[in-house]
Amino acid sequence: MKKFVYVVAAFLACFYLPIENLRFTHAITEALALVKWYAREHVILCLVPAFFIAGAVSVFVSQASVMKYFGAKANKWLSYGVASVSGAILAVCSCTVLPLFSGIYKRGAGLGPAIAFLYSGPAINVLAIILTARILGWPLGVGRAIGSVVFSIVIGLIMHFIFLKEERARQADGDFNSEEAESRPLWKTTLYFTAMIAFLVFANWGKPLEGDAGLWSFVYRNKWWIAGVSLISLAGTLQWFKKDELKEWTAASWAFALQILPLLFGGVLLSGFLLGRVGEEGIIPSHWVVMLVGGNSLWANFFSSIVAAFMYFATLTEVPILQGLIGAGMGQGPALALLLAGPALSLPSMLVLRKIRGTRKTVVYVALVVVMATLSGMLFGTIVN
Numbered sequence: 001m002k003k004f005v006y007v008v009a010a011f012l013a014c015f016y017l018p019i020e021n022l023r024f025t026h027a028i029t030e031a032l033a034l035v036k037w038y039a040r041e042h043v044i045l046c047l048v049p050a051f052f053i054a055g056a057v058s059v060f061v062s063q064a065s066v067m068k069y070f071g072a073k074a075n076k077w078l079s080y081g082v083a084s085v086s087g088a089i090l091a092v093c094s095c096t097v098l099p100l101f102s103g104i105y106k107r108g109a110g111l112g113p114a115i116a117f118l119y120s121g122p123a124i125n126v127l128a129i130i131l132t133a134r135i136l137g138w139p140l141g142v143g144r145a146i147g148s149v150v151f152s153i154v155i156g157l158i159m160h161f162i163f164l165k166e167e168r169a170r171q172a173d174g175d176f177n178s179e180e181a182e183s184r185p186l187w188k189t190t191l192y193f194t195a196m197i198a199f200l201v202f203a204n205w206g207k208p209l210e211g212d213a214g215l216w217s218f219v220y221r222n223k224w225w226i227a228g229v230s231l232i233s234l235a236g237t238l239q240w241f242k243k244d245e246l247k248e249w250t251a252a253s254w255a256f257a258l259q260i261l262p263l264l265f266g267g268v269l270l271s272g273f274l275l276g277r278v279g280e281e282g283i284i285p286s287h288w289v290v291m292l293v294g295g296n297s298l299w300a301n302f303f304s305s306i307v308a309a310f311m312y313f314a315t316l317t318e319v320p321i322l323q324g325l326i327g328a329g330m331g332q333g334p335a336l337a338l339l340l341a342g343p344a345l346s347l348p349s350m351l352v353l354r355k356i357r358g359t360r361k362t363v364v365y366v367a368l369v370v371v372m373a374t375l376s377g378m379l380f381g382t383i384v385n
Contacts, residue, residue: 027273027283034272034312035265046096047261049200054099055253056196058106059245060189070109070117083116084152085124093313094349095264097121099256102356111167112160115365118353120152123344128319132339135319136326143380144339151340151376155368162364188240195234203227260352267348271312290325296333296381298374304334305373308342309366310350318342333381341373 018024070079101118105111124145133141160167205223208216219226238246276282293304313321322335345366354362 023281023283023285026281027276030276030280030282031269031272033280034277035268037277038265038268038312042093042096045203046093046200047099047257047264049196049203050096050099051253051256051260052249053193053196053200054103054256055249055251056193057100057103058252059249060192060241070104070113074110074113079110079113080116080153080156083113083156084120084149094122094344094346095260095312095352098260098349098352098356102256102259105357110160111163111361112156114156115159116152116156118365119155119344119369120148123148123152123340128343132319136322136335139380139384140332140336140339143336143376147336147340147376147380151344151369151372155365155372158368159361159365163361184240188237192234192237192240195230195237198230199227199234202230259355263351263355264348267346267351268312271310271347275307275311290329293325293334293338294329294331296331296378296385298378300331300334301337301374301377301381302370304330304337304377305341305370308338308373309345309370310347311342312346312348313342331381332384333377333379335377336380337373337377340376341369345369 070083097118100121101114104117105114109117129141129145129148132144202219202223205220208214208220241249272282274282274284276286289303289307293300293307308318318339322330322338325338326332326335350362350366353365
């Protein structure tokens, strides 16, 4: 009977498919355009390096190291402090951070520090915060910087206490050996990871503002040289690993790709269909969004947070999107709520996170981000006004 209902539902959906409706067909075009753009701009230079880094974490980083800095018995100031500022180094989007989060969690990191890392990875992006201050004003820039660090720590701690019983059982039952010996000198492992992270960072170095002739502009002009040197350095470090270790690394990286990519592309398609791309509309009209996020009411901040949580923001794209929304009448509070919820969450990342960590943890994590973004937006809007 259940299969019969599915078949009938699928038939009716096809039978009444509104292909003559221009908004519907445009939304489909937007979905395909967004997934094409994502495939071109974020898979080869963002996700593929992230998969290899995650695979390397799961194979080459000793559990002793993970347990020392992120484990249940680690110093809380150290573990949450390191996790909360990791985004300043990585500068990745909400989807690229997922394999990295999964890698450290499987190696024994506590849920709290791992969640702090998951939030901070895409949220605490130095360039994005600088651009926010320069383009949208220093109050939003400062609010975003402070809010991102505080959010990562607070959300991590709340998740830790909510699932404390499960975490204790996981740490007790899991084979997390805090006395595991390093198989090679630490400096070799450090250089190996530095080369991979350097390629990820510099290959995706963002374009500076027009007229900017500073360090950021210099790095942008030479980013492919720097990324190339990083790649050559990585190739040089591979001689320190045995053939079986390299096979295990590639197998682990492939496993992350198989686990994450299908849901990721499905989520990007759905996000494009619902909300479109920058400057374009999906099935939901953009003027509805603008109409609902004016002022500083509880509803305006909540609506901004929930829409931002489901929409996909590539790194830095939230700034021009927000610039247009503020110009159309968006309030300062809802603007900050979007900045705190949007980059750290997206529908694709939720789908993948649900598969990695389960429905309950995903729902609680998303709810915490949305609620805290809503309250922070209201407080910020009141102060600014």
